[in-house]
C-alpha cells in the first residue's frame with residue numbers, strides 16, 4: 024500500500040463552518056538554498072522558481088532561505104520516478120532554530136489555528152503537488168531532508184502565502200534616511216504587521232469535521248469551552264477514537280489553556296503508515312505517555328515536567344475504533360481501553376505558584392489533540408460526574424463543535440501578538456500595532472477587525488464589567504465569553520487597547536467605523552476611571568479589585584498613571600466626534616488631574632526623575648519616564664533631568680526597564696516599553712529642547728540594530744525581547760515577528776519626517792521634522808492618509824536644509840520650524856502653510 028495519507032477517504036467533510044473564503048496572496052519562493060544542514064548564511068545559491076533540487080542518501084538535506092519572515096501553507100512539487108519517499112520538513116524564524124530537535128517549536132502555549140509543530144513529515148508516493156494541511160505562522164528558514172534510502176526531486180518548493188509579503192518600499196507608508204541601519208530598522212514594522220496580521224478566512228480550522236466525528240491531526244490540544252463553564256471535578260471522560268496515523272491524545276482537568284494532565288497513546292506503528300523519523304524514545308509503540316504540563320517535550324524556556332511512560336501489553340491498531348475512558352479518582356487518573364484498565368496514573372498535583380493550569384488535580388475542562396504527525400478521529404465524547412450523572416455529550420460532528428473547542432475558522436481580520444506565537448490577539452500589544460499599521464500597510468481592516476473581535480468579548484456585568492479579555496484566541500467566539508476570562512491580569516492592557524482605538528481615530532478620523540462601538544468603548548473607559556485613587560489621584564485600584572497587576576509598572580506609579588492620562592486624552596476627540604461632549608470633558612479633566620498628581624506625588628527632586636511609584640520612591644523606570652513625557656505631565660527641566668538619570672539604566676544594546684531590576688546575562692531587554700521611550704525622546708528633542716540624541720541613537724542602533732545586524736537571527740521583522748549580548752531573548756520560545764517591538768516604524772515618520780495629524784484623519788496636519796537629528800543628513804518618505812500619501816523629505820548640512828512636502832488634495836498643513844533652524848529669507852515666521860502640491864521650505868541654522 025502506498026504511504027499516502029488520505030484523510031478525505033475517512034469520511035465526507037462538512038463544510039458548513041467555513042465562513043470566509045481564503046484571501047490569496049500568491050506563492051512565495053525561497054531566495055537562496057544551501058546543499059547542507061549547517062548553512063553558512065554567507066554562501067548558498069540563488070533559488071529561482073525553476074530550480075530543481077534532488078535529495079538522496081548521499082545528499083539528503085537542503086536548507087532554504089526565504090530572506091525574511093513569511094507565512095502560509097508549505098507546498099512541494101516533486102518528481103519521484105515512481106519511487107515513494109518520505110521527507111522531514113523543518114521551519115524556523117532564525118537559522119539557529121533549524122538545528123534544534125524540534126526546530127524552533129513546538130507551540131504548545133495555544134492552539135493558534137496553525138501547525139503547533141515546526142517539524143512535519145510528508146509521505147510522497149507520486150510525482151506532483153503536495154501541500155501541508157496546516158498553516159505555518161511565520162518563518163524565514165526551512166530545511167528538507169529525505170529519509171532513509173529515498174530519492175526525490177523537488178521541482179518547486181514554497182509557501183502558499185496567507186499574508187501579504189510586499190517589500191517595505193512598496194507599502195503605502197515608507198521612509199528612508201542616509202543611515203542604512205535606520206532604514207532596515209524602519210522596514211521591520213512593515214514586515215511584522217504583514218506577517219502577524221491575518222485576514223478573515225486565512226486561518227481555517229485545524230480540526231476537520233466529518234460525519235464520523237472530528238479528524239484531528241497532531242496539534243496542541245483544543246479544550247471544550249463547555250467544560251470550562253461546567254468546571255467539573257472528579258469526572259470520567261469517555262470517547263471513541265481511531266488512530267489514522269501514529270497515536271491519539273487527550274487532556275483532562277485542564278485550564279482553558281492547554282495545561283493539565285495530558286495523555287498520548289501510540290499505535291503499534293505499522294510499516295505502511297509509520298514515518299521512519301518517529302522518535303521511539305519519546306513515543307515508543309503501544310505506550311501511554313503522560314505529562315501534567317504543556318506537552319510531552321520542553322520548548323526551551325516553556326518547560327514541562329518529565330513524562331511518565333506506561334508500556335501496554337496490548338497492540339494498538341491503526342484504523343480501528345477504541346473506546347477510551349479516563350476517570351479522575353482519589354488515587355489517580357484511571358485509564359481504560361475498551362473497558363480494560365491500561366494505567367492508573369498518579370495525580371498531578373498542581374504547583375500552587377504556577378501561573379497556568381486549572382489549579383486542581385481533580386477539576387477542569389478536557390481537550391483533544393495528538394503529537395507531531397499524528398492523525399486521529401474522535402467521536403462520542405461523554406463526561407459523567409462522580410455521582411454517575413451524564414453532564415456532557417457530543418459526537419463532534421456539528422458545526423458548533425469548532426466554536427466549542429476554540430478552533431473555529433477565523434472570521435475577523437486581526438492582528439496577532441506574533442506571527443508564529445502566541446497567535447493570540449493580545450490587547451496591550453495592539454497599541455504599537457495600530458501605529459505601525461498606520462505608517463506602513465495602512466491595512467485598517469486588520470485594526471477594525473481586531474477591535475470588533477475584542478469588544479465582542481466585553482464583560483457585561485460584575486466587578487470587571489466593561490473589561491475585555493487580554494488575549495482572545497483566534498478560533499474562539501463570543502458565544503463563550505464567560506469561558507474565556509483573563510481580564511484579571513495586566514490591567515493596564517485595557518488602557519493600551521483604548522489608547523490604540525484613540526490612535527486609530529487620530530489617524531483615520533473614522534467615526535463611521537467606531538460609532539457602533541462607542542457604548543462599549545465608553546464602558547471600558549469608565550471601568551478604568553474607577554481605578555483613579557481618591558487620595559493619591561494616581562491610578563491604583565478599586566474597592567473590589569485590590570492592588571491589581573500591571574505590565575508597565577506598579578499601582579500608584581508613574582507609568583500606569585501617565586499611560587491612563589494619555590489614553591483619556593486620546594479618547595477625548597473621539598468622544599467629541601461621536602457627540603459625547605460630556606464624556607470628552609470628563610476624560611480631559613481627569614487626565615489633567617492625573618498629570619497634576621504625577622507631578623505632586625511622584626516627581627522626586629532628589630532622585631532627579633519620577634519615582635517608580637508611591638511604594639518605591641527611590642526607584643524609577645523607563646516606562647515611568649516615557650509616560651510622564653507622553654502624557655504631557657513633565658516640563659522641560661523635569662525632562663532634561665530625567666534623561667540624565669536614564670543613563671543609569673543603560674545596559675548592553677538597550678536600557679533596563681526599571682532600576683529595581685538587576686543586570687544579568689539573562690536580563691530581557693524589552694523593545695515594547697523601549698518603544699514608548701523612543702517616542703518620548705523625539706518629543707523631548709523637538710518640543711522641550713532636550714538633548715536626547717545619544718539615548719535615541721543608542722536605542723535605534725543598539726536595541727533595534729540587534730534585530731538587523733546578525734543574519735543568523737534576522738527575520739526582517741521586529742523581536743519580542745533582546746538579550747544583553749544582542750541575540751533574541753526567551754530562547755527558541757521567542758517570537759521574531761512581534762509588532763510590539765516595531766515602534767521605530769511609527770516614531771521615525773512622525774518625528775523624523777515630522778508628519779502628524781492635528782485634526783483626526785489628517786483633515787489638517789503638521790510637518791515638524793527633526794532636521795539633522797542623530798547626525799542625519801537626509802530623510803524622506805510617504806505617510807498614508809485618507810486623502811492619499813503626504814510625501815515629505817529633507818536634506819541638511821551643517822548650515823542649510825531644504826524641506827519638500829507634497830500635499831494631496833483635500834487637506835492642508837503647517838510647517839513648524841524644528842529646533843536649531845530658522846526660515847531663510849530673514850523671515851521671523853515659525854510656521855508656513857502647506858497647501859496642495861509641492862511645498863519647498865529652505866532653512867538655515869539658527
Ligand SMILES: *[C@@H]1O[C@H](CO)[C@@H](O)[C@H](O)[C@H]1NC(C)=O
Nearest residue numbers: 049050051052071072073179
Ligand atoms: C516563476 O517566475 C517567473 C518569473 O518571475 C514568473 O513569471 C512565473 O509565473 C513563476 N512561476 C510560478 C509557478 O510562480
Ligand SMILES: *[C@@H]1O[C@H](CO)[C@@H](O)[C@H](O)[C@H]1NC(C)=O
Nearest residue numbers: 077078102103104174175176
Ligand atoms: C528521475 O529520473 C531522472 C532521469 O533519469 C533523473 O535525472 C532524476 O534524478 C531521477 N529523480 C529521482 C528522484 O530519482
Ligand SMILES: *[C@@H]1O[C@H](CO)[C@@H](O)[C@H](O)[C@H]1NC(C)=O
Nearest residue numbers: 124125302303304305306320
Ligand atoms: C527523541 O526523544 C528523546 C526523549 O525525549 C530525546 O532525548 C531525543 O533528543 C529525541 N530525538 C530527536 C531526534 O528528536
Ligand SMILES: *[C@@H]1O[C@H](CO)[C@@H](O)[C@H](O)[C@H]1NC(C)=O
Nearest residue numbers: 319320321326327328329330
Ligand atoms: C524538561 O526539562 C526539565 C529540566 O531540565 C526536566 O526535568 C524535564 O524532565 C524535561 N521535560 C521533558 C518532558 O523532557
Ligand SMILES: *[C@@H]1O[C@H](CO)[C@@H](O)[C@H](O)[C@H]1NC(C)=O
Nearest residue numbers: 255256257352353385386409
Ligand atoms: C474531588 O475528589 C477529591 C478527592 O477525593 C476531593 O478532595 C474533592 O473535594 C473532590 N472535589 C469535588 C468538587 O467534589
Ligand SMILES: *[C@@H]1O[C@H](CO)[C@@H](O)[C@H](O)[C@H]1NC(C)=O
Nearest residue numbers: 333334335336337364365366
Ligand atoms: C497485561 O496483561 C496481564 C495479563 O495478561 C494483566 O494482568 C495486566 O494487568 C495487563 N496490563 C498491564 C498494563 O500490564
Ligand SMILES: *[C@@H]1O[C@H](CO)[C@@H](O)[C@H](O)[C@H]1NC(C)=O
Nearest residue numbers: 235263264344345402403418
Ligand atoms: C457512536 O455512537 C453511536 C450511537 O451510539 C454509535 O452508533 C456509533 O457506532 C458510535 N461510533 C463509534 C465510532 O463507536
Ligand SMILES: *[C@@H]1O[C@H](CO)[C@@H](O)[C@H](O)[C@H]1NC(C)=O
Nearest residue numbers: 556558559563564570578579
Ligand atoms: C494608593 O495611594 C493611596 C494614597 O497613598 C493609598 O491610600 C492607596 O491605598 C494606594 N493604593 C494601593 C493599591 O496601593
Ligand SMILES: *[C@@H]1O[C@H](CO)[C@@H](O)[C@H](O)[C@H]1NC(C)=O
Nearest residue numbers: 595596599604607608611612
Ligand atoms: C481637551 O483638552 C485639550 C487640551 O487641553 C483641548 O484642546 C480640548 O479642547 C479639550 N477637549 C474637551 C472636549 O474638553
Ligand SMILES: *[C@@H]1O[C@H](CO)[C@@H](O)[C@H](O)[C@H]1NC(C)=O
Nearest residue numbers: 639640641642643682683684
Ligand atoms: C528598588 O527596588 C528594589 C527591588 O524591589 C529594592 O531592592 C531596592 O531597595 C529599591 N531601591 C531603592 C533605592 O528604593
Ligand SMILES: *[C@@H]1O[C@H](CO)[C@@H](O)[C@H](O)[C@H]1NC(C)=O
Nearest residue numbers: 201202204205720721723724
Ligand atoms: C547609523 O546609525 C548607527 C546607530 O546609531 C551609527 O552607529 C552609524 O554610525 C550611523 N551611520 C551613519 C552613516 O550615519
Ligand SMILES: *[C@@H]1O[C@H](CO)[C@@H](O)[C@H](O)[C@H]1NC(C)=O
Nearest residue numbers: 818819820821822823824825
Ligand atoms: C550646505 O548647503 C548649502 C545649500 O546647498 C550650501 O550653500 C553650503 O555650501 C553647504 N555647506 C556645507 C558646509 O557643505
